[in-house]
Amino acid sequence: MVPFYYTQLTILNNRSKALQMDTNTNPNTSDNLFDLAIDDTARSLLKTAATWAKIVAIVGLAGAALAVIEAFAGNRAAGSMTIASSVLIAIVTVVFSVILNIFLLRFASNIQSGLSGMNQANFNEGVNSLALYLKCMGIFIIVAISLAILFVLIFSAFMGMR
Amino acid sequence: MEQQLPNEPLFELQVDHDSGTRFKESAKWGQFVAIIYFIGLGFFLLGLTFGSAMIVTALAEKMPLMAASGGLIIGALFIVAAIYVFIAIQLYRYCTLMRAAIDRQDLPTFHEALKALKNYFLVSGVVALLTFAWSLFTTLSSLF
Numbered sequence: 001m002v003p004f005y006y007t008q009l010t011i012l013n014n015r016s017k018a019l020q021m022d023t024n025t026n027p028n029t030s031d032n033l034f035d036l037a038i039d040d041t042a043r044s045l046l047k048t049a050a051t052w053a054k055i056v057a058i059v060g061l062a063g064a065a066l067a068v069i070e071a072f073a074g075n076r077a078a079g080s081m082t083i084a085s086s087v088l089i090a091i092v093t094v095v096f097s098v099i100l101n102i103f104l105l106r107f108a109s110n111i112q113s114g115l116s117g118m119n120q121a122n123f124n125e126g127v128n129s130l131a132l133y134l135k136c137m138g139i140f141i142i143v144a145i146s147l148a149i150l151f152v153l154i155f156s157a158f159m160g161m162r
Numbered sequence: 163m164e165q166q167l168p169n170e171p172l173f174e175l176q177v178d179h180d181s182g183t184r185f186k187e188s189a190k191w192g193q194f195v196a197i198i199y200f201i202g203l204g205f206f207l208l209g210l211t212f213g214s215a216m217i218v219t220a221l222a223e224k225m226p227l228m229a230a231s232g233g234l235i236i237g238a239l240f241i242v243a244a245i246y247v248f249i250a251i252q253l254y255r256y257c258t259l260m261r262a263a264i265d266r267q268d269l270p271t272f273h274e275a276l277k278a279l280k281n282y283f284l285v286s287g288v289v290a291l292l293t294f295a296w297s298l299f300t301t302l303s304s305l306f
Contacts, residue, residue, distance in 0.1 A: 049282075123181060130188045
């Protein structure tokens with residue numbers, strides 16, 4: 001008869017072997033996640049990227065404000081329908097632009113504060129904002145393409161009826 | 163005697179599980195955006211190549227004073243398209259390299275990905291500044 005402690009030892013040994021095999025065959029285990037350190041090169045590249053991202057975000061927000069001014073103040077000679085449609089398009093564009101640029105600004109400021117203060121939480125928040133920025137951009141593109149296809153279909157149907 | 167603590171922290175920043183996942187998510191969406199950029203730019207360049215003669219003729223009819231600069235405008239549009247192609251390439255490079263860097267935990271690939279991200283924001287920043295200056299000029303000139 002096999003003693004109880006021997007069975008337990010065999011189970012533990014097998015588990016340890018399975019774990020070792022998993023670590024050897026799968027390089028994406030959580031242990032390996034800490035191999036990428038933010039060294040001096042990465043720090044310098046991220047700092048420059050964050051500085052330019054901040055410029056893009058600030059200029060984008062200023063551009064959105066300018067678009068609102070132009071939509072309301074400009075084009076006075078046009079008819080009321082033209083003004084209303086240009087204001088509507090400007091508002092939609094400005095809303096999209098403000099959302100995107102806020103995410104970009106959050107990426108830039110969080111990465112900058114994370115790097116200067118060696119704060120892992122701020123760094124992670126910055127990377128999260130970058131992911132959200134690109135995700136929103138992708139979603140807005142999908143929405144814009146869908147709306148364009150819808151308008152083309154409506155326009156062609158309208159032309160077909162005439 | 164009291165020993166002063168050094169200013170440098172004990173641990174350096176790392177790409178941990180959370181930031182690694184976010185980097186990969188950004189790469190996934192960025193790749194989609196870059197592919198849409200490529201498709202859009204492809205259509206724009208096709209239109210510009212085959213419609214350039216039409217654009218120059220229309221420009222000569224509508225604005226006779228600008229007729230001589232038609233070629234210049236087409237050239238400028240090709241340069242703008244080339245700049246956007248560069249931006250799209252940098253975004254695509256960031257996405258593919260970042261995915262590979264996180265999967266393989268490879269530091270040189272991670273550096274290359276960050277370099278592509280830096281180039282993407284750098285060129286986008288310069289383009290944004292120039293576009294803003296141009297739109298500010300046109301808005302002010304239309305208002306006053």
